[in-house]
Amino acid sequence: MTFSFLAKSDAVWFTVTGESKRTALTKVLYQREDYEDLTWEKRIGRTLPGAVLSQEAVTWYVDKAAYNDVH
Numbered sequence: 202m203t204f205s206f207l208a209k210s211d212a213v214w215f216t217v218t219g220e221s222k223r224t225a226l227t228k229v230l231y232q233r234e235d236y237e238d239l240t241w242e243k244r245i246g247r248t249l250p251g252a253v254l255s256q257e258a259v260t261w262y263v264d265k266a267a268y269n270d271v272h
Contacts, residue, residue, distance in 0.1 A: 204253055208241045212258040215251060220266040225249065233259075 207213065217226050232252035236244050244253045 204241060204245060204250075207254055208256075210256065212260065213254050213256050214260045214262065217261065217263045217267045219264070220269075222267045223269065225251075226263065226267050228252075 229249050229251035232244075232248040236248055236252065237255070239247075239255075241253050241255045244255070
């Protein structure tokens with residue numbers, strides 16, 4: 202799926218598991234805040250893929266190992 206396709210979705214779900222994903226999850230969550238005023242098109246190349254999509258309805262399924270003490 203492309204970002205263009207996903208940007209038209211009403212809702213987006215992410216699944217993040219494991220301690221090895223903690224750093225990436227932290228960056229994505231901060232980047233979503235830092236770039237919230239930009240459209241998804243302008244986020245490409247500036248953020249990790251998980252932070253490109255700008256829907257308000259994003260659901261995160263994360264385990265404790267990935268999210269422990271994040272944000």
